[in-house]
Amino acid sequence: MKINISRIIIFCFVIFCLFVFWLGLKKNINYDTESLIGSRISNFQLNEINHNNQSISEKDLKNNEFTLINFFASWCAPCRTEHKYLLKLSDKKIKILGVNFKDKKSNANKFLKELGNPYDFVAKDSEGKASVLFGIYGIPESILIDNNLTVIKKIIGPIDQSQYNEILNLIR
Amino acid sequence: MKIKKIIFIIYLSFFVPLHTNENSSELSEIYKNLRCLICQGQSIADSNSDFATTIKLVVQDLINEGKTNDEIYSFLISKYGEWIVYQPTFNKNNFLLWTLPYVVLVAGGFIILFIIRKKQV
Numbered sequence: 297m298k299i300n301i302s303r304i305i306i307f308c309f310v311i312f313c314l315f316v317f318w319l320g321l322k323k324n325i326n327y328d329t330e331s332l333i334g335s336r337i338s339n340f341q342l343n344e345i346n347h348n349n350q351s352i353s354e355k356d357l358k359n360n361e362f363t364l365i366n367f368f369a370s371w372c373a374p375c376r377t378e379h380k381y382l383l384k385l386s387d388k389k390i391k392i393l394g395v396n397f398k399d400k401k402s403n404a405n406k407f408l409k410e411l412g413n414p415y416d417f418v419a420k421d422s423e424g425k426a427s428v429l430f431g432i433y434g435i436p437e438s439i440l441i442d443n444n445l446t447v448i449k450k451i452i453g454p455i456d457q458s459q460y461n462e463i464l465n466l467i468r
Numbered sequence: 469m470k471i472k473k474i475i476f477i478i479y480l481s482f483f484v485p486l487h488t489n490e491n492s493s494e495l496s497e498i499y500k501n502l503r504c505l506i507c508q509g510q511s512i513a514d515s516n517s518d519f520a521t522t523i524k525l526v527v528q529d530l531i532n533e534g535k536t537n538d539e540i541y542s543f544l545i546s547k548y549g550e551w552i553v554y555q556p557t558f559n560k561n562n563f564l565l566w567t568l569p570y571v572v573l574v575a576g577g578f579i580i581l582f583i584i585r586k587k588q589v
Contacts, residue, residue: 316564331549332547332548332549335546338546398518423522423525424518424521424522424525425522425525425526425529427522428522428523428526428544428547429547430547431547431548433505433506433519433548434506434518434519
């Protein structure tokens with residue numbers, strides 16, 4: 297009878313371990329910051345790319361119904377592919393804040409001259425430190441926020457047709 | 469007067485590197501507990517990626533601002549989620565991870581005690 301009890305305990309322990317492993321295997325291990333949707337963006341202040349005396353802060357974004365914060369760089373190839381969607385969005389009722397990430401001013405200006413400027417304000421983040429305030433870990437990344445500065449959508453990687461449609465639905 | 473100046477410079481030279489080492493060891497400890505989100509199994513300390521470099525700069529700034537280690541971890545968790553730290557905080561999702569070792573330790577102690585008493589009898 298005693299042997300049976302210890303066997304039951306060992307059996308239960310093995311079942312428990314297998315259950316924990318099964319839970320672990322089911323879990324998505326690919327990191328993304330989409331879980332941060334619903335959080336509010338913190339205080340920030342970014343200078344305009346060409347004019348150091350002009351800046352934008354979270355207070356300015358509160359005046360917009362919706363703002364899309366797009367992190368881009370001239371050296372980023374996927375940024376080129378998403379640019380046409382940003383240009384299309386610039387005609388809609390949404391403000392677009394471009395944050396030029398770890399880039400040279402001349403290259404960024406050339407990039408915008410070549411592909412068009414969809415941004416209402418182009419800010420610079422030459423060291424990439426400001427991007428940390430937005431939870432950015434690679435570019436391109438875009439964050440859609442409302443006038444309460446709440447993150448509605450976070451797009452990791454370039455914006456494609458389906459994400460463009462999703463943004464349109466969200467701002468409708 | 470010259471000797472006094474030399475002694476003063478030597479005195480200073482003893483303290484400046486000590487302070488730097490203290491600061492860099494503190495930084496290194498923080499970097500080791502931060503996960504490089506775009507790397508395969510590397511900490512911020514081990515990685516030279518763009519992301520790791522940026523996080524190192526931000527951590528240095530926060531240290532210079534006088535923030536404590538916990539404040540730095542909280543700040544980064546608020547931006548990137550708990551995945552960024554190697555040592556997770558206690559919550560309902562990982563309470564087993566934190567409590568089970570102690571439960572097993574206590575249960576193991578009781579089992580050993582039980583076996584010893586049984587043998588003595």
